[in-house]
Amino acid sequence: MPKKKSAKQKTPYRKAPRTPSAPACPTVDGLSMLHVFESKQAEIVETIRQLVEIESPSDNKPAVDRLGAMLAGRFEKLGGHAMFHRVPDFGDHLQVDFAGKRDVKPVLLLGHLDTVYPAGTLSTMPCRIAEGKLWGPGAFDMKSGIALMLHAIEALRARHEDTLPRPVTVLLVSDEEVGSDRSRRITESVARRCEAVLVVEPALGSKGAVKTARKGVGEYTIKVTGKAAHSGLDFEKGESAIVELAQQIQEIAKLTDLKRGLTLNVGTVQGGTRTNVVPAEACAMLDLRIAHMKDGKEIDRKLRGLRRFNRRCRLEVSGGINRPPMERTPAVAGLYEKAAAVARQLGWKLEEAAVGGGSDGNFTAALGIPTLDGLGAIGEGAHAANESVVISQLPRRAALLAALIEGL
Numbered sequence: 397m398p399k400k401k402s403a404k405q406k407t408p409y410r411k412a413p414r415t416p417s418a419p420a421c422p423t424v425d426g427l428s429m430l431h432v433f434e435s436k437q438a439e440i441v442e443t444i445r446q447l448v449e450i451e452s453p454s455d456n457k458p459a460v461d462r463l464g465a466m467l468a469g470r471f472e473k474l475g476g477h478a479m480f481h482r483v484p485d486f487g488d489h490l491q492v493d494f495a496g497k498r499d500v501k502p503v504l505l506l507g508h509l510d511t512v513y514p515a516g517t518l519s520t521m522p523c524r525i526a527e528g529k530l531w532g533p534g535a536f537d538m539k540s541g542i543a544l545m546l547h548a549i550e551a552l553r554a555r556h557e558d559t560l561p562r563p564v565t566v567l568l569v570s571d572e573e574v575g576s577d578r579s580r581r582i583t584e585s586v587a588r589r590c591e592a593v594l595v596v597e598p599a600l601g602s603k604g605a606v607k608t609a610r611k612g613v614g615e616y617t618i619k620v621t622g623k624a625a626h627s628g629l630d631f632e633k634g635e636s637a638i639v640e641l642a643q644q645i646q647e648i649a650k651l652t653d654l655k656r657g658l659t660l661n662v663g664t665v666q667g668g669t670r671t672n673v674v675p676a677e678a679c680a681m682l683d684l685r686i687a688h689m690k691d692g693k694e695i696d697r698k699l700r701g702l703r704r705f706n707r708r709c710r711l712e713v714s715g716g717i718n719r720p721p722m723e724r725t726p727a728v729a730g731l732y733e734k735a736a737a738v739a740r741q742l743g744w745k746l747e748e749a750a751v752g753g754g755s756d757g758n759f760t761a762a763l764g765i766p767t768l769d770g771l772g773a774i775g776e777g778a779h780a781a782n783e784s785v786v787i788s789q790l791p792r793r794a795a796l797l798a799a800l801i802e803g804l
């Protein structure tokens with residue numbers, strides 16, 4: 397889960413009817429499941445510890461493959477059929493298919509194997525338990541989520557005579573933290589065969605809100621080529637790429653519209669060689685966030701249509717939108733209502749939130765497949781030194797996931 401949550405805002409919580417006669421998942425007995433997971437809390441913690449202690453930086457194929465192999469074994473012990481989507485330069489993506497009692501489309505449990513931490517991080521940031529939390533690199537984002545998948549499947553098999561109530565597919569990709577270029581097509585094709593997608597990325601905040609909207613993400617490079625000249629002898633013969641770029645940045649900044657959830661952040665600027673040379677080159681990179689796909693198309697058109705201030709400079713715009721927004725469609729809202737009904741059975745109010753960061757759930761939601769994100773653990777410090785998960789909340793999150801799989 398990319399960390400930027402700058403434009404996070406809570407969407408209004410929609411109250412469902414309180415009458416016990418109208419639960420959304422009448423077949424699900426969330427409370428009995430919660431008791432099972434409470435008795436398994438230590439096992440869940442141990443699983444998370446094992447996963448955290450196999451480091452898996454996105455750019456380290458052997459490391460990610462080690463974690464993938466270990467998990468393939470764990471899921472196969474639970475009766476799943478594991479296969480790898482081979483990737484030459486990143487870790488292999490792991491897919492596990494489980495048959496189920498009912499003859500319906502599978503539900504997809506989506507997540508990622510990779511973390512943002514370089515190999516060796518465990519030596520300075522060891523996996524440890526303190527203050528009621530499990531700490532370590534990737535503990536929150538999202539090794540605890542993978543552990544929840546394992547234990548939810550295990551518990552459902554125990555309830556259903558060694559099978560699952562419905563088919564389930566698990567997909568754990570290797571490159572989510574670096575943009576999912578190598579996995580997007582696979583995620584989309586697997587999701588198309590599924591009824592719904594449950595993204596077990598970290599929950600939001602101390603109450604563990606699920607995510608029903610995520611912004612789309614784009615990245616652009618603005619490159620200006622001017623003409624170099626001696627700033628003292630031939631100033632007027634030069635064409636400053638930096639002056640041109642500075643004006644373009646002003647134009648780009650005007651495109652931000654906070655009310656629409658639309659932001660453009662020029663995050664890096666480079667240019668010039670020395671103070672006494674009129675700069676021939678300058679370049680800026682920007683991050684675009686959109687709440688609505690149609691805004692993305694319009695901004696893309698405007699960026700590509702930027703007009704030069706200095707006709708003697710050359711202006712090149714490259715890049716594009718790499719994650720569409722996850723919009724709160726009726727399908728997404730419907731899935732949230734089901735999750736909220738399960739949570740009510742467990743005695744708590746599950747909130748929903750819209751966040752600025754993207755995940756692979758953006759891809760599946762954009763295809764129109766009901767997608768609910770943020771079903772993972774409660775914790776804090778994703779991508780940071782204080783990354784940790786709250787141990788006492790793990791049984792509840794496992795029960796929510798299991799009950800959702802059963803009740804869909």
Ligand SMILES: [Zn+2]
Pocket residue numbers: 397398508537538572597598
């Ligand atoms: Zn993540």
